[in-house]
Amino acid sequence: MNPSEFVEALRGLDVKIVHNSQYMEGLSTSLRAGISALPSEIGAAAVLLADMPGISPNLINRLALAINPASGALISVANTGWENAENPVVWSRRFF
Numbered sequence: 490m491n492p493s494e495f496v497e498a499l500r501g502l503d504v505k506i507v508h509n510s511q512y513m514e515g516l517s518t519s520l521r522a523g524i525s526a527l528p529s530e531i532g533a534a535a536v537l538l539a540d541m542p543g544i545s546p547n548l549i550n551r552l553a554l555a556i557n558p559a560s561g562a563l564i565s566v567a568n569t570g571w572e573n574a575e576n577p578v579v580w581s582r583r584f585f
């Protein structure tokens with residue numbers, strides 16, 4: 490899909506499209522562009538990969554609820570039982 494097809498597919502949904510003019514410099518620039526576009530009242534952000542259609546809103550909610558700056562819980566990571574933690578990840582604003 491070209492970018493205009495993505496924009497058309499999302500038309501009518503409650504989403505904000507952020508254009509990353511530096512996309513050729515790597516994935517981190519897209520993450521940076523998205524994080525920079527968040528309103529200041531947002532306390533955390535979930536990072537998901539586009540090829541993870543099985544991720545449920547329930548999982549994202551559970552990860553978000555695990556963030557608790559008062560207790561020092563600033564990052565929440567999915568764990569499928571494998572040795573390493575995986576995406577999705579929820580990051581506290583402190584790391585933006």
